[in-house]
Amino acid sequence: MSKLWHITLSVSGVESPLKEVRRGLEQLAHDHPFLLTSRYANDHAEIRYWEEARDLHDAAAVALRLWGEHRQTAKLPPWEIVGLEVIDRETYHQRIAEGYGPPPAAPVGVHPY
Helix, strand or coil: CCEEEEEEEEEECCCCCHHHHHHHHHHHHHHCCCEEEEEECCCEEEEEEEEEECCHHHHHHHHHHHHHHHCCCCCCCCCEEEEEEEEEHHHHHHHHHHCCCCCCCCCCEEEEC
């Protein structure tokens, strides 16, 4: 039995041209259909999406592979993962209801910081 997990993946590294970062993130969004939103600068990015997995361990394992597995096909910058948050759907909605935590991803898509 699986459930939904809200993933926030943070990556950073050496500066890359903004146009290339955006293009790579747009390709990642195309390749990974559950991608909600990503924000980017020339030396870091944050990707937020929902992952369906059996438990937190499985969701985290998939999230930790996302950047590396898509680095070449999406032509992503050679950045490293510097942060990962995995929370279940109930916790995500509880945080929103209590007024803390990330606001719902709107607008959906790839946006500069």
